[in-house]
Amino acid sequence: MKELIVHAGMPKNGSSAIQVMFAKNRDRLLELSLDYFDIGEFESGKSGAITSGNGALISRSLLGSNHEAYYADPDKKIFSELKKKIVDSPAKIGILSSEFFTNIPEKSLVILKKFCDELGVKLKYFYYVRRQDQFLMSGYMQRVKRHGSVDFPEEFIRSTYKGVGFLNYFSFTARIEDVLGEGNVIVRNFNVGRKHAKGLAGDFIEAVIGKGDHIEFRNEVINVSPSPKEIKALILLNKFSPSYKFTDELVRNSAKYSRASVGGVHTILNPDTCKEVLDYFSDQNDLFADKYFPEGHEFDQDIAKDYVDLRDIKIEVEDVLEILGALLVKLYK
Structure with a gap:
């Protein structure tokens, strides 16, 4: 394995669809020398459920103990499992996916890079973004659908948009690139990617390995x-x-x-x-x-x-x- 691609979302940018599709088509991805590791919430994705991806536990263990989604891993068992998957994989590129990677602090990103450096694997970040108002509207709909909100969209968005740090896309990406090095962050427009002839999967794979004419699996509609x-x-x-x-x-x-x-x-x-x-x-x-x-x-x-x-x-x-x-x-x- 030469590279580890961390698919970090972003949230509300089709991550669940990509995770389900990659889990269901792991064998076909391996034919392209891409390994979507069967760890984390891999099985949930394979069943078609909305998940936090195969990188769910790794990313949550890097969030910091004050985060509500933090997962304690004092013996580094999750990292040991990932190391074995990387070493044993026949693929050139590994894929680890979870929107929680968007939220890990810089010091945790340094830890993840050091882990990859010791294995001789280049770490890259990959994520989709969408225009901030569209991202916020997707978040609003989720609040209405799943969290009982009775607010109208203007009320929700005006009260939240300045507080979502990663929506400052340039500053957010520049900080990641400072750790990973120039050229090791891949960013795509969600609305362009989902219009790709082969959907988000085709756009993702094309961005990582080049032209994807041989991609045959269909995209999943999750949300x-x-x-x-x-x-x-x-x-x-x-x-x-x-x-x-x-x-x-x-x-x-x-x-x-x-x-x-x-x-x-x-x-x-x-x-x-x-x-x-x-x-x-x-x-x-x-x-x-x-x-x-x-x-x-x-x-x-x-x-x-x-x-x-x-x-x-x-x-x-x-x-x-x-x-x-x-x-x-x-x-x-």
């Missing part, structure tokens, strides 16, 4: 964004504190009956809020695009041109039947 009417319905339903299983079922039906779309939909965010967010990050985005984005991966400049105000959406009887009908029928059966 979807509800329609504006469904988001409004969920906001109303969240007043009754439903379980996440209830709202997950609504979203699954949304995908099943073609009401939902893959990827973030942020037309429900007020254009003034979009502009406020993008103005705040404009200097970072300009520097980032100049140094780290490959050609054709720059952020688009459209701001919510088809804006729909959730407050103005009316839920009619037909909408109730369309949104809740499949769930009610299933519960009855």
Whole structure:
């Protein structure tokens, strides 16, 4: 093995889809001399579940004891397991994936690099990014879908956007590159990558090993964004504190009956809020695009041109039947 690629997300950038697809197609990846190690939450990914990837435990052990997701590994058993996988692998490139790698402190990144140096393996970071307002909208939808939020998007985004450190993409990436060395960070635009002829997987593999004409496996659709009417319905339903299983079922039906779309939909965010967010990050985005984005991966400049105000959406009887009908029928059966 010559390289270890840490796929660090970012969160809300298709990581679950990549992790599921890589777990399900590990043998085919090995034919390309890519090894998605069967450790961490590999089996969950192979079953098609939303996971934190095969690098979940490694990354969590590097978070620091104050982090809520920290995983204590005093005997370094996880690193011993990873070392064995690297040494025994027939592949030239290893892949370790978890969004938690986005959150590890710099001193932990130094530890990870030292681990790779001692094995004679070059460490590289890989992640997707999306325009900050789109990232925040995806986070908002997750709060509505799974965490019972009854806020409208402007309230959530205006209260959070300045506090998410990695959204300063240039500074964040420059700090990683300071540790790993020039050219050892690969960054792609999520919205460009998912439009690749072979989806995010094709874009990922192409970025790592070059042209991927021989990629045959299909991309998995793991997470979807509800329609504006469904988001409004969920906001109303969240007043009754439903379980996440209830709202997950609504979203699954949304995908099943073609009401939902893959990827973030942020037309429900007020254009003034979009502009406020993008103005705040404009200097970072300009520097980032100049140094780290490959050609054709720059952020688009459209701001919510088809804006729909959730407050103005009316839920009619037909909408109730369309949104809740499949769930009610299933519960009855």
